[in-house]
Amino acid sequence: MCLTQLFLQNEAAYACVAELGELGLVQFRDLNPDVSAFQRKYVKEVRRCDEMERKLRFLEKEIKKDSIPMLDTYENPEAPQPREMFDLEATFEKLENELREVNQNEEMLKKNFAELTELKHILRKTQQFFEEVEYERRRFGRGRGVSISQDTSDDQQPLLGDYSVAQSRMKLGLNEGERQALDSLAMEDAPSHHDGTKLIAEREGQPKPHLKFVAGVIQRERLPAFERLLWRACRGNVFLRQSEITEPLTDASTGAPVNKAVFIIFFQGDQLKTRVKKICEGFRATLYPCPDTPQERREMSIGVMTRIEDLKTVLGQTQDHRHRVLVAAAKNVRMWMTKVRKIKAIYHVLNFFNLDVTQKCLIAECWCPVTELDRIQLALKRGSEESGSTVPSILNRMDTSEAPPTYNKSNKFTQGFQNIVDSYGIAAYREINPAPYTMITFPFLFAIMFGDLGHGTIMLLAGLFLVLQEKRLEAARIKDEIFQMFFTGRYMIFLMGCFSVYTGFIYNDAFSKSFNLFGSSWGNIFPFPLDEKAREQAITNLGGLEASPMLIPEKAYSGEPYPIGVDPIWVLAEANKLNFLNSMKMKAAILVGIAQMTFGIILGYHNFKYFNSKLDILYTFIPQIIFLSCIFIYLCLQVIMKWIAYDAAGGYSVLGYFYPSSNCAPSLLIGLINMFMMKSRDDGFVDGNKYCNTSIPPGKPGGCNMVGLCHLNNWYPGQHLVETILLVIAIVSVPVMLFAKPYFLYRRYRHKTVHYRDLNDDDVPIVLNGDGGGVSGSYPVRTNILQRTLATC
Amino acid sequence: MGEFFFNIDHGYLEGLIRGFKSGLLTTTDYANLVQCETLEDLKLHVQSTDYGNFLANEPGNITVQVIDERLKEKLVTEFTHLRNNSLEPLSTFLDYITYSYMIDNIILLITGTLHQRPINELISKCHPLGSFEQMEAIHIANTPAELYNAVLVDTPLAPYFVDCINEQDLDEMNVEIIRNTLYKAYIEDFYKFCEKLGGKTAEVMCEILAFEADRRAIIITINSFDTELAKDDRQKLYPTCGKLYPEGLNGLARADDYDQVKQVCEYYAEYKALFEGSGVNPGEKTLEDKFFEYEVKLNVQAYLHQFHFGVFYAFIKLKEQEMRNIIWIAECIAQRHRSKIENYIPIV
Numbered sequence A: 001m002c003l004t005q006l007f008l009q010n011e012a013a014y015a016c017v018a019e020l021g022e023l024g025l026v027q028f029r030d031l032n033p034d035v036s037a038f039q040r041k042y043v044k045e046v047r048r049c050d051e052m053e054r055k056l057r058f059l060e061k062e063i064k065k066d067s068i069p070m071l072d073t074y075e076n077p078e079a080p081q082p083r084e085m086f087d088l089e090a091t092f093e094k095l096e097n098e099l100r101e102v103n104q105n106e107e108m109l110k111k112n113f114a115e116l117t118e119l120k121h122i123l124r125k126t127q128q129f130f131e132e133v134e135y136e137r138r139r140f141g142r143g144r145g146v147s148i149s150q151d152t153s154d155d156q157q158p159l160l161g162d163y164s165v166a167q168s169r170m171k172l173g174l175n176e177g178e179r180q181a182l183d184s185l186a187m188e189d190a191p192s193h194h195d196g197t198k199l200i201a202e203r204e205g206q207p208k209p210h211l212k213f214v215a216g217v218i219q220r221e222r223l224p225a226f227e228r229l230l231w232r233a234c235r236g237n238v239f240l241r242q243s244e245i246t247e248p249l250t251d252a253s254t255g256a257p258v259n260k261a262v263f264i265i266f267f268q269g270d271q272l273k274t275r276v277k278k279i280c281e282g283f284r285a286t287l288y289p290c291p292d293t294p295q296e297r298r299e300m301s302i303g304v305m306t307r308i309e310d311l312k313t314v315l316g317q318t319q320d321h322r323h324r325v326l327v328a329a330a331k332n333v334r335m336w337m338t339k340v341r342k343i344k345a346i347y348h349v350l351n352f353f354n355l356d357v358t359q360k361c362l363i364a365e366c367w368c369p370v371t372e373l374d375r376i377q378l379a380l381k382r383g384s385e386e387s388g389s390t391v392p393s394i395l396n397r398m399d400t401s402e403a404p405p406t407y408n409k410s411n412k413f414t415q416g417f418q419n420i421v422d423s424y425g426i427a428a429y430r431e432i433n434p435a436p437y438t439m440i441t442f443p444f445l446f447a448i449m450f451g452d453l454g455h456g457t458i459m460l461l462a463g464l465f466l467v468l469q470e471k472r473l474e475a476a477r478i479k480d481e482i483f484q485m486f487f488t489g490r491y492m493i494f495l496m497g498c499f500s501v502y503t504g505f506i507y508n509d510a511f512s513k514s515f516n517l518f519g520s521s522w523g524n525i526f527p528f529p530l531d532e533k534a535r536e537q538a539i540t541n542l543g544g545l546e547a548s549p550m551l552i553p554e555k556a557y558s559g560e561p562y563p564i565g566v567d568p569i570w571v572l573a574e575a576n577k578l579n580f581l582n583s584m585k586m587k588a589a590i591l592v593g594i595a596q597m598t599f600g601i602i603l604g605y606h607n608f609k610y611f612n613s614k615l616d617i618l619y620t621f622i623p624q625i626i627f628l629s630c631i632f633i634y635l636c637l638q639v640i641m642k643w644i645a646y647d648a649a650g651g652y653s654v655l656g657y658f659y660p661s662s663n664c665a666p667s668l669l670i671g672l673i674n675m676f677m678m679k680s681r682d683d684g685f686v687d688g689n690k691y692c693n694t695s696i697p698p699g700k701p702g703g704c705n706m707v708g709l710c711h712l713n714n715w716y717p718g719q720h721l722v723e724t725i726l727l728v729i730a731i732v733s734v735p736v737m738l739f740a741k742p743y744f745l746y747r748r749y750r751h752k753t754v755h756y757r758d759l760n761d762d763d764v765p766i767v768l769n770g771d772g773g774g775v776s777g778s779y780p781v782r783t784n785i786l787q788r789t790l791a792t793c
Numbered sequence B: 001m002g003e004f005f006f007n008i009d010h011g012y013l014e015g016l017i018r019g020f021k022s023g024l025l026t027t028t029d030y031a032n033l034v035q036c037e038t039l040e041d042l043k044l045h046v047q048s049t050d051y052g053n054f055l056a057n058e059p060g061n062i063t064v065q066v067i068d069e070r071l072k073e074k075l076v077t078e079f080t081h082l083r084n085n086s087l088e089p090l091s092t093f094l095d096y097i098t099y100s101y102m103i104d105n106i107i108l109l110i111t112g113t114l115h116q117r118p119i120n121e122l123i124s125k126c127h128p129l130g131s132f133e134q135m136e137a138i139h140i141a142n143t144p145a146e147l148y149n150a151v152l153v154d155t156p157l158a159p160y161f162v163d164c165i166n167e168q169d170l171d172e173m174n175v176e177i178i179r180n181t182l183y184k185a186y187i188e189d190f191y192k193f194c195e196k197l198g199g200k201t202a203e204v205m206c207e208i209l210a211f212e213a214d215r216r217a218i219i220i221t222i223n224s225f226d227t228e229l230a231k232d233d234r235q236k237l238y239p240t241c242g243k244l245y246p247e248g249l250n251g252l253a254r255a256d257d258y259d260q261v262k263q264v265c266e267y268y269a270e271y272k273a274l275f276e277g278s279g280v281n282p283g284e285k286t287l288e289d290k291f292f293e294y295e296v297k298l299n300v301q302a303y304l305h306q307f308h309f310g311v312f313y314a315f316i317k318l319k320e321q322e323m324r325n326i327i328w329i330a331e332c333i334a335q336r337h338r339s340k341i342e343n344y345i346p347i348v
Helices: A010-023 A043-065 A084-142 A163-171 A176-189 A196-205 A219-233 A270-282 A294-330 A333-350 A371-387 A413-425 A435-450 A453-468 A471-476 A481-488 A490-507 A532-541 A579-609 A614-645 A669-676 A719-759 A781-791 B002-022 B028-036 B039-048 B062-086 B092-116 B119-125 B133-140 B144-154 B158-164 B174-197 B198-226 B229-236 B249-252 B258-264 B270-276 B285-304 B311-334
Strands: A002-009 A212-219 A239-244 A260-266 A286-288 A361-368 A394-398 A652-654 A657-659
Touching: A002 A010, A002 A371, A010 A333, A010 A361, A010 A371, A043 A084, A043 A333, A043 B039, A084 A212, A084 A239, A084 A260, A084 A286, A084 A294, A084 A333, A084 A614, A084 B270, A163 B039, A212 A219, A212 A270, A219 A260, A219 A270, A219 A657, A219 B133, A219 B144, A260 A270, A260 A579, A361 A371, A361 B092, A371 A394, A394 B311, A413 A435, A413 A481, A413 A490, A435 A490, A435 A579, A453 A471, A453 A490, A481 A490, A579 A614, A614 A669, A652 A781, A657 A669, A669 A719, B002 B062, B002 B092, B002 B311, B028 B039, B028 B311, B039 B174, B039 B311, B062 B092, B062 B311, B092 B119, B092 B133, B092 B311, B144 B158, B158 B174, B174 B198, B174 B229, B198 B229, B198 B249, B198 B258, B198 B270, B198 B285, B198 B311, B249 B258, B258 B270, B270 B285, B285 B311
Parallel strands: none
Antiparallel strands: A002 A361, A002 A394, A212 A260, A212 A286, A239 A260, A652 A657
8 A cells, every 4th residue: 555646737627537436446534634524625516416306306306205116227427527517517407397386286185175175075974964953853853743943944953953953863862962962952952941942932033043154174183182172171061073094095185094084063053163264274274154054065965065076087197297297307316316416526625635835626535545656557547538628637646654454355255354354453553464365264274164065055055056156146135134135245155155055964964864985983882682581681691781782892893984074873872972072073163263273373473573572572472372372273283183192992001100001091071070179189080000800790800990081091100290381371370461552652752752852842853744743741651451461352 | 218119101102211321412412513604514514313204305495493493393203202102100290291391382373473473373383292172262361260161171281270360451570470470389389299109209300300499589579670570469479389488478578679689599509500600691601501501410310210100300401401502502503603602501
């Protein structure tokens, strides 16, 4: 990496940055960090882009609202020239205005439509109310058999004008509130009379107290509160009937469906009328004129219906127009969005630049990889040519003491691995990039855990599919996050599959079944006598095994191991299959894991050596490697030793101790625990450490007398001493690892500050352009120690 | 003990609210906002803060009113999310927060109706946090009794209103008294509720509410000079859960001018400092601003404790202050009145 300075002609800067942007190889530095966002040079352009983006978002929203598919070609349009911006702006402006106008018209029409629909419902429902009343009145009158004055013809029929109706209503099981309302209404009507017929008879000829009503529509969910408030505010002197409109109406402004209900309120007097109207207004209920007589209502209803029909056609035309506009826009909206974003990004970058003194060119600083300088030069040249500028752009390498950003070159194969490594932390500039090693170790470690031939094959095929279909899948642009994850890791999946097949083969494991390719090395030691008795006899002969048959290593094992991988016989072992496989796999995993850790530490050593950091080598690398070898590498050696030196049969000496049989093979897990506990153990496996015969029962002469639990004993001379020393060294290296480096850095820092104070009393330290300041305040010892603790963990 | 189980019910929301709080504008943000030349600049800068694109979809030139509406909208969205996800007793606590906005809305509507303003115009001015169903029907009432019987009886404010029921016609004086009586009842009830919750919540909230009560008492006293409010009527309006209760309030009840108020407050260390630093001369901060600053300080301190509800109250109050600040700055920019632009209350 190197820091470079770019001198760009004012008019060429845009094109050059556009070219560099397409290349994606440089990282620009903000040269005016102190200037706030709205004081920069190209803020006007950025703002124009914002505005364009807003318009596009508006368009997109409208397109989505009509669920028109947006054409997405996935082509990558070139960043448009600055002068194209005006065209784009004009296009968007025109589209937006057109759309707004259409929307406005549509909204108005829809509002009209909604109002008319509501009116239609009101007329229909009120008609029902009135008809109900009429029916009840007739029935009631007929039932009583009393003459009802004939001259109260249909048209003049006052609503609820007589008490009898109220009475009959009550019988129909009206709720409490309604009953009260009716009661009070009736009381006002006829304070002293209880006989309705009498009342009517009396009333004939005199002007009737007129009940008025208003009808309207209200949102269904507001109805209960509305009713309650109405009741309270008018002291129960109004009567409300309501009925739900079953089909949801659409809200004119938002287009969302709303449920509404029709209500009709009866009341008396003008004061109540204003009050009721106020409440209606407060609850945003819309009132509609509703004529008094059925005749007029019918006429109005017909009028409304025709108007609704007319409106429907107009509305249809408006919607068609809107649809056409949107479909035309939908073809381009995605591409426009990309273009606008590119312009915006370019101006953002241009805002990073400095103007030089002559105001003729812009100065930019950027990091770029040294190997790619040629391509960058070329891009600059292209940019300058495109803009028709006469003076070429100049690229100038600068010297700096700043640490450059890390740039890891990657291709489609390494990208996935690089991502994984980066998620743990990006290596500092010039540190060894661990990603290439990861390409083998990561899938291999995965396979050690996963190891199954069958599953591995499936995985391999899946990975292979992704790899082979890579071009097609890439073109399909599947946005799904999970799929993206798999797709970017396709090479990793492929490799993991390969390695899993290998380890699965070694583990001899495919879907938990095994192959017997070369013939097992274990044979059956049980004869097959036909009768029960003979078999029992045979088993007793074989060493008194009770119920579970067991292959005794000494007898069943042929002496030649299975050529490669795990012997298939182990699948049949019911009791100790897991014990054996777990122990084997765990040991293998420990070996590979520790090898990996050691390798990591050695990589660290190379880093330290490259940066010439003696402190790190002395106080980080050395204690780390000591710690590791004292405990873990020692353990690995033990594992290998156990595998090589202790076999199934036994009866020979290993490292000076007589090893009688496989049940005395040293237990490493318990051994490790004992090492930490520094527990004293017996030496050797058998009494007196001399040859004995395992076939002779213990206690008899020549038989093996095991010392305690023989597999827990020390298994080489001086083991206790060696382990104690290793442990002490390991423990001692921990504080060195943690505190030594911070301490020495702290000492150096204090030494330095004192040193500086003597020399630079009146010297101002020279600060490079854009350089961050040095460490200010006290040296952060604590943070450093913390960091190291975390790293060690 | 409550602290142990706090996170089971309220851990998520507390985490959320602390996140929201850290999104409040910092001093550098304010320093940048103050430098803005136009509202467009302001918009551009606010975009780089936690507010993000809240103004991005506004066509044409933005106005202070639009900013105000969007700010409120954002607060309401956040609050509604908190309220919807809250469990008892936090949900009741959050409801309590909205009551003060409800009181303000009621008073706004009544005063508006008294001045014959159309109801729709008034509704748009109401704070959305304090809106309730019957709100828009308030203008049918002519007397407090009617107001109570018809409208407020169904709202949670009903118990607070009991003291104000009378048959007098609503006039400006009356409305002010109703407002203060409601507030008194509200603050005392909220105080009791927080005490009942106990633990850290009580510790933090009682401190804040006590200050709120005292501030109201002091401001009522100062504003009542040269009005027709009688002294014993005035004393009835003082919330009694503050630190001034009872001696301080008695003193305030007797006070006749500003200096006497100041004298009463001399005995209280917190308030003494506030009175000392304030004045009406240019360059000095008003008492009101001082109170705001102190409130901000208390609210910020609420975040020093863990496992309590005070953070929710504090967030709403801090956010409100921040909104006031932004509106103040925006107004100063819009009216080209830059000399006073620095008079916002910094939240530190």
